[in-house]
Amino acid sequence: MSEFGDFISKRRLELNMTLRGFASELGVSAPYLSDIEKGNREPNEKKLLDSLVRVLKLTPEEAAKLYDMAAAQKNELAKDVSEYVTENEMAKVALRKAKANGATKEDWERFIKDLEDKK
Numbered sequence: 066m067s068e069f070g071d072f073i074s075k076r077r078l079e080l081n082m083t084l085r086g087f088a089s090e091l092g093v094s095a096p097y098l099s100d101i102e103k104g105n106r107e108p109n110e111k112k113l114l115d116s117l118v119r120v121l122k123l124t125p126e127e128a129a130k131l132y133d134m135a136a137a138q139k140n141e142l143a144k145d146v147s148e149y150v151t152e153n154e155m156a157k158v159a160l161r162k163a164k165a166n167g168a169t170k171e172d173w174e175r176f177i178k179d180l181e182d183k184k
Contacts, residue, residue: 067104069134074102076121090120108135111144 077087088098091113100106108114114135118128132143142150150156163172 067134067138069108069131069138070102070104072131072134073117073121076123076127077102080121087120091116104138107138109139111148114144 077084082090084099084102085095088095091098093113097106101108108117114132117123117131121127121131123131129143129145132145136143141147150160
């Protein structure tokens with residue numbers, strides 16, 4: 066079982082959902098969902114990932130973890146983040162500047178704190 070598959074399977078069971086009932090709520094077949102839980106298939110559609118977040122009643126932190134685990138299976142950027150970066154020109158500029166200037170973990174922590182302070 067993959068980390069992603071294990072995560073959704075455990076959460077599904079915590080919610081006392083059968084595989085068939087869970088699959089039905091997601092709009093996918095039970096065998097397809099079973100393959101995802103076993104790590105034999107990768108959930109590669111943002112729509113499905115969004116549905117998993119909703120049906121599993123994930124917190125924002127758990128949702129971020131789910132998106133990151135799904136992306137790690139394919140060695141790509143998480144779908145919730147890639148969509149934002151694709152649609153936001155300044156995000157692309159900021160990431161390229163950070164890369165070119167060797168932004169450190171501390172630089173990113175400061176940036177995140179600045180964003181949080183604006184709330």
